Amino acid sequence: MLFGILALTLLAADDLGVLVHSRARGYQVMAVSPNPVLFEAAHLVPRKEVQQAARILRLERGLLLKQLRRAGIQTLDWDVTQPFDLAVRHSLSRLPHHTQIAGSVSV
Numbered sequence: 001m002l003f004g005i006l007a008l009t010l011l012a013a014d015d016l017g018v019l020v021h022s023r024a025r026g027y028q029v030m031a032v033s034p035n036p037v038l039f040e041a042a043h044l045v046p047r048k049e050v051q052q053a054a055r056i057l058r059l060e061r062g063l064l065l066k067q068l069r070r071a072g073i074q075t076l077d078w079d080v081t082q083p084f085d086l087a088v089r090h091s092l093s094r095l096p097h098h099t100q101i102a103g104s105v106s107v
Helices: 013-024 036-042 048-070 084-093
Strands: 005-008 029-034 074-078
Touching: 005 013, 013 029, 013 048, 036 048, 048 074, 074 084
Parallel strands: 005 029, 029 074
Antiparallel strands: none
16 A cells, blocks of 8 residues: 655646656645745735736646646645635545545644
């Protein structure tokens, strides 16, 4: 039995290959990614250029997350304005029963 991998990453395109390769080798992989787009956009003046850039970055990030999920990797796109334990509980509660991790989550 292979143990799982928990990756804490801002999620760059370079991360995709490593995570997918680990999953292909049989590891259970979960990628926890603090969302830098939401964080930065919330702290910038909401000008048209900022909103356009944030939209493009959200689309790119969404595509990376989708590719990870297609590879069988559980993802947590964490909005850092939300407490981590709540984000984890919400994410784990959405898993199908057969893929939930045995035991309890303590954060």
